[in-house]
Amino acid sequence: METHEIEEKIEQARETSDKRIGLTMAIVAVLLAVATMLGHRTHTEEVLIQTKAADQWAYYQSKNTRASMHADFALLLSATTGNDKLAEQFRTRAEEQKSGAEEVKTKAEELEKETGATSRRATQFDTAEIFLEIAIVLSSICLLTGLRVFWGVSFISSLAGVAFLVFGLVMR
Numbered sequence: 001m002e003t004h005e006i007e008e009k010i011e012q013a014r015e016t017s018d019k020r021i022g023l024t025m026a027i028v029a030v031l032l033a034v035a036t037m038l039g040h041r042t043h044t045e046e047v048l049i050q051t052k053a054a055d056q057w058a059y060y061q062s063k064n065t066r067a068s069m070h071a072d073f074a075l076l077l078s079a080t081t082g083n084d085k086l087a088e089q090f091r092t093r094a095e096e097q098k099s100g101a102e103e104v105k106t107k108a109e110e111l112e113k114e115t116g117a118t119s120r121r122a123t124q125f126d127t128a129e130i131f132l133e134i135a136i137v138l139s140s141i142c143l144l145t146g147l148r149v150f151w152g153v154s155f156i157s158s159l160a161g162v163a164f165l166v167f168g169l170v171m172r
Helices: 003-080 084-145 148-170
Strands: none
Touching: 003 084, 003 148, 084 148
């Protein structure tokens, strides 16, 4: 074989290797896009649940305020007018508001727990995103330097990213 034929064979082998690395990068880029989309949607879901929890806490506070107001009206009526029948109606309303407030408090606490769980899922997707980005960078370094060790290490980073992605999907 002549020198130029050997050089052509080397170039063909390098192009084939580059194509494999490029294909790997494309696959990892798709996984990165999925992780990014899931992370963004999960963060949005987290904010929505957090807003619902805040609304429930505001509702709980208003129910407590109404219960206190009705109880104060009952005391005031009883003390000033002696109208115990009307005072009793306000006491009943106060108790209704208090019992309703406890239900709202329970719902708000559940929503806060759900917010925490959703936050943890979002963190899994964010971590997957980081590892997948690292894998793409390592593959790029391999293409630039020709050192295949970077490509090999990119698989480790890719596997870590996929693992975090799967954990995020199965978490509830």
